[in-house]
Amino acid sequence: MSDSNEFENLAMEYMDQLYSTAKYWTRSEADAADLVQETYLRAFKGFGGFEKGTNLRAWLFRIMKNAHLNMIRKEKTSPQTQDVEEEVAINLSPTNASYLDTLTSKQVEDAISELPQSQKEALLLVELEGFSYKEAADILSIPVGTIMSRLSRARKTLANVLYEYVRKENLITKDTENDKHSGNDKHSEKEVLQKKIEAP
Amino acid sequence: MNDQNVDLNFPTSMPSSSCSFGNTNIAENEMCEQAQNLFDQVMDGETQNSDIVSAARQTLAECEKCQNALDIQLKLRETMNNHLRVAAPQNLRIEISANLKRMDLGKLDITDFFPPNV
Ligand SMILES: [Zn+2]
Numbered sequence: 001m002s003d004s005n006e007f008e009n010l011a012m013e014y015m016d017q018l019y020s021t022a023k024y025w026t027r028s029e030a031d032a033a034d035l036v037q038e039t040y041l042r043a044f045k046g047f048g049g050f051e052k053g054t055n056l057r058a059w060l061f062r063i064m065k066n067a068h069l070n071m072i073r074k075e076k077t078s079p080q081t082q083d084v085e086e087e088v089a090i091n092l093s094p095t096n097a098s099y100l101d102t103l104t105s106k107q108v109e110d111a112i113s114e115l116p117q118s119q120k121e122a123l124l125l126v127e128l129e130g131f132s133y134k135e136a137a138d139i140l141s142i143p144v145g146t147i148m149s150r151l152s153r154a155r156k157t158l159a160n161v162l163y164e165y166v167r168k169e170n171l172i173t174k175d176t177e178n179d180k181h182s183g184n185d186k187h188s189e190k191e192v193l194q195k196k197i198e199a200p
Numbered sequence: 201m202n203d204q205n206v207d208l209n210f211p212t213s214m215p216s217s218s219c220s221f222g223n224t225n226i227a228e229n230e231m232c233e234q235a236q237n238l239f240d241q242v243m244d245g246e247t248q249n250s251d252i253v254s255a256a257r258q259t260l261a262e263c264e265k266c267q268n269a270l271d272i273q274l275k276l277r278e279t280m281n282n283h284l285r286v287a288a289p290q291n292l293r294i295e296i297s298a299n300l301k302r303m304d305l306g307k308l309d310i311t312d313f314f315p316p317n318v
Contacts, residue, residue: 002304004300007300015292016285020284029289036292040300045303070314094272100275103279109284112280127281128284132244152237158276162279
């Protein structure tokens with residue numbers, strides 16, 4: 001088997017994941033394609049140095065993070081509010097999760113693109129790609145504690161931004177606003193949550 | 201692994217509206233905030249510490265505000281997974297595969313694609 005065949009057999013299965021993340025990191029499908037291509041070519045070039053049996057997926061994402069930094073440097077266009085740790089309100093304004101049921105993909109994508117780059121990176125690695133805090137910290141070359149704080153801020157910001165979208169569309173009815181004390185419709189969700197919390 | 205950041209001294213009985221004993225709003229927010237950071241860790245599979253998990257479970261059972269916040273976090277995860285996953289374009293797959301083979305054959309080097317930075 002040629003080297004490229006071996007590499008492709010191991011690495012190509014992660015392309016959709018890399019591409020999804022790249023799309024929101026770069027906010028452009030063309031840039032995402034370039035970034036993913038650069039990631040694969042650099043990874044193949046450096047594949048001899050990859051320790052077989054370790055986490056290839058995390059290794060590819062780390063290469064993509066570095067390639068993205070190079071891309072930004074080359075273009076001399078800093079992504080929106082990069083490295084700014086914006087404060088958000090402590091309280092979520094939404095009081096019921098049901099507003100999230102009515103969203104379109106466009107709204108979710110727009111809301112993601114409103115996040116500061118540093119928060120977006122942490123959020124997508126953990127939420128979308130399921131990396132552990134430690135893996136995400138290694139990929140982004142930041143401490144685990146920083147991952148946790150960025151993640152927490154990103155989640156709150158995203159929840160609030162999406163809530164504003166829905167409010168603006170007047171899709172939250174007075175009923176929903178007043179529903180916070182009834183809680184009846186949340187019965188099954190509550191069971192799911194309890195299971196989640198109780199899971200080993 | 202991140203347990204050192206978690207304060208386990210949660211109140212053992214709480215009113216249903218929030219994590220507070222009639223304290224000021226600031227203290228109430230801080231307690232809910234602390235509880236919600238803990239939920240994040242449980243939700244993200246970052247802790248197996250049974251004290252933390254049971255503190256999370258108790259808080260969840262007793263604080264409506266935290267319950268709502270966790271509802272939203274879990275729904276947010278579902279929403280992101282439903283809306284943000286995209287497939288890489290097929291032509292990108294083909295292009296990358298072709299370029300890897302050309303690199304393998306020594307016909308191209310990485311610098312042909314991406315000149316080194318100055
Ligand atoms: Zn609370």
